[in-house]
Amino acid sequence: MTSVAVVLDDYALAAVPGLDGELARAGALVMRAFQGTPSPHLLRRYRGAAVVGGPDRAGLLARLERATTSVAAPVIGILPPGVPAGPELRGPGVVDLVPAGAPDIAARILLMANVPVVSAARAPRPGAGIAAAPAPVRGSGAPADVIAIASSTGGVWVLAALLRELPCRGRAALVAQHMEAEFVPFFAEWLEGASGWRTVLVDAPVPLAPGAAYVAVGGRDLLLDGSVLRAAPSSSRFVPSGDRLLACASRLGARATGLVLSGMGTDGAAGLAEIARAGGDAFCQAPATAVVPSMPESALRRTPAAVALPPAALAAALTARGTALHAGPPAGT
The missing domain is CATH 3.40.50.2300 (Response regulator)
Structure with a gap:
């Protein structure tokens, strides 16, 4: 087969x-x-x-x-x-x-x-790496850069292409991809194979670590509580909730990056605004490049200063931001 x-x-x-x-x-x-x-x-x-x-x-x-x-x-x-x-x-x-x-x-x-x-024998275990592909090189300690992503229809391919081009060292990706619960295990396995990032399905609490992408089990929201990720009952008609995930990430201040990709509705707009208010960076997929532009359009109305970029430019922009975070403040400050 x-x-x-x-x-x-x-x-x-x-x-x-x-x-x-x-x-x-x-x-x-x-x-x-x-x-x-x-x-x-x-x-x-x-x-x-x-x-x-x-x-x-x-x-x-x-x-x-x-x-x-x-x-x-x-x-x-x-x-x-x-x-x-x-x-x-x-x-x-x-x-x-x-x-x-x-x-x-x-x-x-x-x-x-x-x-x-996907077969029953290879079904992913929550909290564990999904696929048997070689794990990416990872650093130690807390990630310097945490990227919280809200995505829906049309955003899946942008997400995978972005992570494939984005170095995983020193950063973690938290993903709220709107999807029916039954497809989430397949999506997590596919994301690891397509992006090269170790992908973790979160059910029980999992420590946040660099070099991994995190996805909540089906029908649940992904939350960041300090340095621990957990899945919680869904809180809105958007499952998982991008707003809730980005709002949690905003507590990291300048270490958090918010990104809203293609999709219907307004999910992610309020959370992206919270990240911007807390000193993090706000990014959106350029609405003209989105299959369904509603989500990035809503985010830009809520946070006009957010950087809107086509998919091909997102990885370079996020890499540059992460490089600046790793470098730390200039000497003497």
């Missing part, structure tokens, strides 16, 4: 010129003769990322519904021309909605396709 399965219908494949060969070289399985409907049997057997498309609005919605009831993995929907990324298209498991003409569509799908097979 292949370790990666990407399911594309004919429309989705046609919307991504050249993707076929790239996926083949990556060792992925590409199925393209679904006549508009992914095979539920295949999706159950290969528990990977489903990529589905459709020639019209109703057809796309039906494909998303069928795919998300069968595959225990994130699903990408490719939007036909003229179909907006409306809230009704964000069904369970749908983590990215990609316009067919997006210039980075192949890179996004290939990143999402970097997933291992």
Whole structure:
């Protein structure tokens, strides 16, 4: 059995010129003769990322519904021309909605396709590293830089690409990615494989340490209490709550960085404002680059001084900030 399965219908494949060969070289399985409907049997057997498309609005919605009831993995929907990324298209498991003409569509799908097979024998344990991939080099003691991230639809690929480019030494990433509870173990395993960061599922209290990304178990909020991370009952309709996570991180003052990525609604805006008020740095994905711009737009209205950057520029900006924190104050101050 292949370790990666990407399911594309004919429309989705046609919307991504050249993707076929790239996926083949990556060792992925590409199925393209679904006549508009992914095979539920295949999706159950290969528990990977489903990529589905459709020639019209109703057809796309039906494909998303069928795919998300069968595959225990994130699903990408490719939007036909003229179909907006409306809230009704964000069904369970749908983590990215990609316009067919997006210039980075192949890179996004290939990143999402970097997933291992999930099985009961390999189910991740809360509080432990998710995958068997080599752990990144980590420092000791408390992280100098803690990055708290609020993300929803369209933010998953930005998150993984950011962490892949961001050095993990001396910093920790706390992630509030809106997602149905059943998909969280898969997401955590996928994030470790796609980013190279050791990823920890938090249920029981876990000490905060550098060199790791932290995700709460499904249906819970991720909280930082001093130097300990824990999962708490959800507090809003956004699960996990980005506002609650960023507000906790704000207690670290200048050591905290807040980041709001693509998504519907206003989650993360209030928490980012608290980080800025406490002396931390506030960043947003540039709304024009977001699949769904509501979350970063709301954050910028609440914190106009927040730095808004396209995904390709976020890692460099956060790396520069972390370098300044590691350097400490100038001599003689």
